Amino acid sequence: MIRTARARRDGSVRLVGRVFAWAIPVLVYAFLWIPILVLVVFSFNDSPSVTAWRGFTLDWYRNIFENTVSVSGPATNFQTELLLRSLRNSLIVGGISTVIATAIGTMFALAVDRGRFPGKKLWNSLFYLPVVIPDITLGVALAVFFRIVFNAVDAATGVRLVSGFGTIVIAHVAFNISYVAIVVRSRLATMNRSLEEAAFDLGANRWQAFLRITLPNLMPGILAGGLLAFTLSLDDFVVTFFTAGVGTTTLPLFVYGMLKQRVPPEINAVSTLMIVASIVLVGVSLLLQGRQGRRRAGLSTQE
Amino acid sequence: MALPGMGWLFIFFLLPVLFVIGASFFSRGVGGVPTPPLTFDHYERTFDVFGGIIWRSLGYALISTFVCLLIGYPVAWFIAQRRSPGARMLLLFLVLLPFWTNFLVRTYALITILQREGLLNGILLRMGITSEPLQMMFTEGAVILGLIYGYLPFMILPIYASVERLDKRYVEAAFDLGANDWRTFWRVIFPLTLPGVIAGSMLVFIPTIGAFVTPDLMGGTRGLMIGNLIQSQFGGRGNMPLGSAISVVLLLIVFIGVIVYSRYGEERR
Numbered sequence: 036m037i038r039t040a041r042a043r044r045d046g047s048v049r050l051v052g053r054v055f056a057w058a059i060p061v062l063v064y065a066f067l068w069i070p071i072l073v074l075v076v077f078s079f080n081d082s083p084s085v086t087a088w089r090g091f092t093l094d095w096y097r098n099i100f101e102n103t104v105s106v107s108g109p110a111t112n113f114q115t116e117l118l119l120r121s122l123r124n125s126l127i128v129g130g131i132s133t134v135i136a137t138a139i140g141t142m143f144a145l146a147v148d149r150g151r152f153p154g155k156k157l158w159n160s161l162f163y164l165p166v167v168i169p170d171i172t173l174g175v176a177l178a179v180f181f182r183i184v185f186n187a188v189d190a191a192t193g194v195r196l197v198s199g200f201g202t203i204v205i206a207h208v209a210f211n212i213s214y215v216a217i218v219v220r221s222r223l224a225t226m227n228r229s230l231e232e233a234a235f236d237l238g239a240n241r242w243q244a245f246l247r248i249t250l251p252n253l254m255p256g257i258l259a260g261g262l263l264a265f266t267l268s269l270d271d272f273v274v275t276f277f278t279a280g281v282g283t284t285t286l287p288l289f290v291y292g293m294l295k296q297r298v299p300p301e302i303n304a305v306s307t308l309m310i311v312a313s314i315v316l317v318g319v320s321l322l323l324q325g326r327q328g329r330r331r332a333g334l335s336t337q338e
Numbered sequence: 339m340a341l342p343g344m345g346w347l348f349i350f351f352l353l354p355v356l357f358v359i360g361a362s363f364f365s366r367g368v369g370g371v372p373t374p375p376l377t378f379d380h381y382e383r384t385f386d387v388f389g390g391i392i393w394r395s396l397g398y399a400l401i402s403t404f405v406c407l408l409i410g411y412p413v414a415w416f417i418a419q420r421r422s423p424g425a426r427m428l429l430l431f432l433v434l435l436p437f438w439t440n441f442l443v444r445t446y447a448l449i450t451i452l453q454r455e456g457l458l459n460g461i462l463l464r465m466g467i468t469s470e471p472l473q474m475m476f477t478e479g480a481v482i483l484g485l486i487y488g489y490l491p492f493m494i495l496p497i498y499a500s501v502e503r504l505d506k507r508y509v510e511a512a513f514d515l516g517a518n519d520w521r522t523f524w525r526v527i528f529p530l531t532l533p534g535v536i537a538g539s540m541l542v543f544i545p546t547i548g549a550f551v552t553p554d555l556m557g558g559t560r561g562l563m564i565g566n567l568i569q570s571q572f573g574g575r576g577n578m579p580l581g582s583a584i585s586v587v588l589l590l591i592v593f594i595g596v597i598v599y600s601r602y603g604e605e606r607r
Contacts, residue, residue: 172550
């Protein structure tokens with residue numbers, strides 16, 4: 036009884052609270068999504084402007100892939116060739132750095148979870164740093180490092196090293212190891228140890244138990260970590276910006292170039308394609324995790 | 339097993355950071371490369387010439403963090419209050435998805451709304467609210483809005499995690515003991531979700547203080563931040579030791595944030 040009386044007294048406060056409780060989330064979701072939706076919708080606009088809708092067209096997409104002068108819109112000289120080359124560069128860098136980072140990151144996660152080595156606690160927290168610090172600090176540090184090391188090598192041996200694919204891959208591996216290690220460790224933390232122990236009891240040696248039990252169980256975590264690493268590598272602009280050389284333009288560097296110079300009208304279409312690509316990547320990784328979750332649920336009902 | 343990871347992290351992360359600290363005490367040589375003798379000049383210049391921009395960056399980062407907290411907490415609360423797990427998943431997904439699209443693309447998306455020939459000006463002009471397009475881009479407000487837009491999900495997710503873990507019985511107990519909504523929130527709910535609040539605040543503050551893309555694309559000359567200062571010292575006519583000194587100042591600010599985060603922030607699971 037006391038509660039209902041007080042509830043009535045607080046009624047007006049509660050109403051205001053409820054309006055706020057709905058209004059702020061609605062406004063925030065609108066804030067997050069309207070710019071992206073506008074970008075996508077206006078990539079089909081029959082005019083380069085984003086102020087008003089003038090009708091549907093696929094011209095901008097056609098320009099990207101065919102590099103022709105569009106009939107209805109203004110003349111364009113969209114650099115299709117450079118776009119494709121930078122996409123290819125991004126895929127190469129992403130592929131190589133993902134493989135290296137996934138291997139090294141998984142090994143580190145296993146070592147932290149299972150092994151004992153000096154300074155384990157310190158190293159474990161050091162591994163979180165590349166995830167937390169702003170990307171510009173890693174980019175600048177590597178820029179200084181490569182410049183000094185390359186100068187020293189030049190002075191000592193006369194060999195002139197330059198920034199390029201090698202430096203970008205090294206930089207991407209440097210931040211991706213941490214992400215992979217974190218994802219794989221969270222998988223290890225939820226893994227059932229009794230299966231491994233059973234394998235040992237049944238006479239398997241350490242290597243056999245690892246290959247037949249641990250690794251297959253860990254696979255969803257490794258794949259999720261690898262996919263995350265690949266996405267981060269494809270998306271990275273700042274670190275790449277500081278470690279790239281001449282002729283190694285990646286897709287984000289290309290987009291940045293477009294935004295900094297005269298923005299071509301095809302930019303909305305390029306952006307839309309990149310948004311679609313990232314939705315597909317996120318979808319795949321969610322599917323992977325979903326299956327992982329279901330399998331875990333299946334395991335627990337068997338126990 | 340741990341050696342390759344430790345080696346990579348040491349050579350390509352810790353050592354380069356030490357190089358930056360070292361380079362900041364050397365003089366500027368040919369092509370901007372550090373050379374002896376040792377000097378403190380770059381730090382003096384950093385504080386004398388660029389002190390204003392450093393303070394301004396701190397201001398931008400703090401304002402963005404505070405606004406993110408102010409609007410992010412209600413959103414996290416809203417998501418956690420949904421009864422069906424499917425609705426919670428969907429709402430979280432809708433927060434995360436913009437966050438997964440490329441940062442440059444997202445920033446550009448915001449620019450299409452705010453620019454002189456953008457959607458917002460188009461609507462305002464057609465409705466007759468303004469007769470001239472408003473200058474919204476290349477202002478301090480644009481930079482702060484861009485930072486909030488870019489990093490808001492970092493605030494929502496940790497707060498959501500701590501709200502979801504909140505034991506509802508404490509809230510009921512507070513009501514039963516006669517506390518009103520306001521009092522219950524500040525005396526019970528907020529303290530219990532404080533780790534999420536601190537984690538979210540640091541996860542927004544740290545990247546925004548080191549932001550480069552947002553002020554570069556949205557700030558023009560009026561909205562420069564530390565990141566732009568650092569970048570301008572690298573490349574063609576740059577001054578690597580000076581850039582390193584500014585980076586060390588940024589690293590120190592970031593370091594404080596990281597300490598707060600790991601001390602008081604949400605426990606990592």
